[in-house]
Amino acid sequence: MQWLHAQASVNSGIKQEDAFSIDKVNLYERLGFDTFVKLSTNFYTRVFEDDQTWFRTIFSNSTKEEAIRNQYEFCIQRMGGPPLYGQRRGHPSLIGRHSPYAVTKEAAGRWLYHMEAALDDTHEIDSDSKNRLFNFFKHTAFFLVAGKELTNNQRLVGYGGCKHRVGEV
Ligand code: HEM
Numbered sequence: 001m002q003w004l005h006a007q008a009s010v011n012s013g014i015k016q017e018d019a020f021s022i023d024k025v026n027l028y029e030r031l032g033f034d035t036f037v038k039l040s041t042n043f044y045t046r047v048f049e050d051d052q053t054w055f056r057t058i059f060s061n062s063t064k065e066e067a068i069r070n071q072y073e074f075c076i077q078r079m080g081g082p083p084l085y086g087q088r089r090g091h092p093s094l095i096g097r098h099s100p101y102a103v104t105k106e107a108a109g110r111w112l113y114h115m116e117a118a119l120d121d122t123h124e125i126d127s128d129s130k131n132r133l134f135n136f137f138k139h140t141a142f143f144l145v146a147g148k149e150l151t152n153n154q155r156l157v158g159y160g161g162c163k164h165r166v167g168e169v
Pocket residue numbers: 058059061062063066067068070071074089092094097098101102103104107108111136137138140141142144145
């Protein structure tokens with residue numbers, strides 16, 4: 001787990017202390033429920049309308065509405081709000097939940113491109129909050145890429161899994 005975070009920092013350029021500066025303030029109290037709904041709506045509207053078919057089709061097994069709800073409930077919970085995501089979906093287990101998808105460096109780049117634009121389009125988000133959120137998203141995107149690469153490599157060498165298997169966010 002720590003190795004994945006270290007790898008995520010190397011590949012994203014975001015130090016862990018910056019990635020987790022979201023924990024120094026309560027962004028849910030600062031920004032409110034509706035702002036997170038708006039951020040996720042802005043983000044997934046861009047994703048589902050992406051002219052880059054290779055990226056858009058990664059999301060083709062989800063409806064836009066469910067993807068928006070999954071994301072804003074996760075963000076609200078992670079940013080200090082009520083545990084809506086956990087109550088409905090259980091533990092986030094982000095690496096495991098992303099295992100069906102092609103989470104490559106290119107996909108992380110495109111995901112972050114849309115997220116940065118969505119943050120800019122969500123005018124309720126002040127610049128300090130935007131920086132904290134974007135650092136967290138960037139680090140986590142590359143954490144997921146590192147998790148995917150690790151599990152792919154383990155599969156290549158016939159790794160069967162054990163109690164020390166890859167940790168989860
Ligand atoms: C690196 C690029 C990424 C790709 C390609 C990707 C792709 C996906 C896809 C295809 C889904 C399914 C949509 C749905 O039905 O909810 C999903 C779900 C989700 N993603 Fe990502 N994602 C990425 C990064 C991230 C990041 C950085 C975060 C959080 C910081 C994140 C958090 C989530 C959450 C919470 C869900 C809902 C999982 C569930 O409840 O099933 N993703 N992602």
